[in-house]
Amino acid sequence: MTAAASSDADLIAAHAAGDPRAFAELVRRHRDRLWAVALRTLRDPEEASDALQEAFISAFRAAGSFRAESQVTTWLHRIVVNACLDRVRRRQARPTVPLPETGPGEPVTPRDAMAERETRLVVQTALSELSEDQRVPIVLVDVEGYSVAETAKMLGIAEGTVKSRCARGRAKLAKVLGHLRNPDADANVRGGAVADANRRHWEGR
Numbered sequence: 001m002t003a004a005a006s007s008d009a010d011l012i013a014a015h016a017a018g019d020p021r022a023f024a025e026l027v028r029r030h031r032d033r034l035w036a037v038a039l040r041t042l043r044d045p046e047e048a049s050d051a052l053q054e055a056f057i058s059a060f061r062a063a064g065s066f067r068a069e070s071q072v073t074t075w076l077h078r079i080v081v082n083a084c085l086d087r088v089r090r091r092q093a094r095p096t097v098p099l100p101e102t103g104p105g106e107p108v109t110p111r112d113a114m115a116e117r118e119t120r121l122v123v124q125t126a127l128s129e130l131s132e133d134q135r136v137p138i139v140l141v142d143v144e145g146y147s148v149a150e151t152a153k154m155l156g157i158a159e160g161t162v163k164s165r166c167a168r169g170r171a172k173l174a175k176v177l178g179h180l181r182n183p184d185a186d187a188n189v190r191g192g193a194v195a196d197a198n199r200r201h202w203e204g205r
Contacts, residue, residue, distance in 0.1 A: 006022075006025070008026065008029070008071070008072035008073065009068055009072055011023070011025055011026050011072075012026070012063050012066050012072055015060075015063045016063050016064040016066070023059075023060055023063065026059075026072070026076075027056060030073060030076055031052075033073075034052060034055070034076060034077065034080045035048065035049075035052055037077060037080055037081065037084075037139070037140075037144065038051045038052045038080055038084055040127075040139045040143060041081065041084040041085075041088075041132075041135070041136055041139055042084050042087060042088070043128055047087055048084075050087065051080065051084045051086075051087050052080060052083070054083045054086075054087075055076075055079045055080040055082075055083040058079050058083065059075075059076060059079050062079070070150075070153060074146075074150055074153065074154060077140075077144075077146075077154050078153065078154040078155075078156075081136060081140070081154050081155060084136075085132065085136065088132045126172075126173050126177055127139075129172070130169050130172060130173070133165055134165050134166070134168055134169030134172070135169065136155065137151050137155065137162045137165045137166050137169070138165075138166055138169045138170065138173075140154065140155075141162070141166055142166070142170075148162050148163055148166075
């Protein structure tokens with residue numbers, strides 16, 4: 001069986017056994033999604049790139065201790081998130097808000113497309129205002145689609161902590177994003193609007 005046809009678990013085992021191609025195949029398969037997680041968490045391409053490189057080095061070294069108690073992708077995501085959080089702790093004194101990506105000389109944008117762009121910018125700015133302990137679980141649950149249980153394992157915290165951090169983060173986001181739905185809607189509906197807006201923003205990235 002070729003490396004490309006092997007399962008993730010087989011590749012981890014092959015890497016631990018000394019196959020020089022196995023880990024490179026794992027990186028090829030999952031780099032794009034792991035890069036997206038790092039970028040959403042750190043909001044800085046250079047920081048995200050450095051964190052991803054550190055995470056791959058850690059995964060390369062720790063592959064021999066991998067136990068099939070979770071999926072390889074969950075294990076990799078946990079390492080990436082931890083690498084991101086390590087960098088966050090080192091740069092806590094300098095929070096930043098990324099500028100919107102715009103290209104020079106763009107044609108006039110249709111009204112619907114412009115409204116969608118404005119929505120994405122609002123969501124991006126709102127997420128940047130959350131504390132890291134709230135933004136990371138929201139990115140994993142609302143954007144990446146992981147369950148609360150999976151997110152708890154990645155972050156090494158209790159499921160109840162994930163729920164409470166997401167709830168507090170969504171409440172803050174709702175103050176900014178609540179206007180995306182009927183302002184008279186109840187809090188539960190507004191919370192759903194926040195999650196939907198998060199997903200729309202990143203799906204359209």
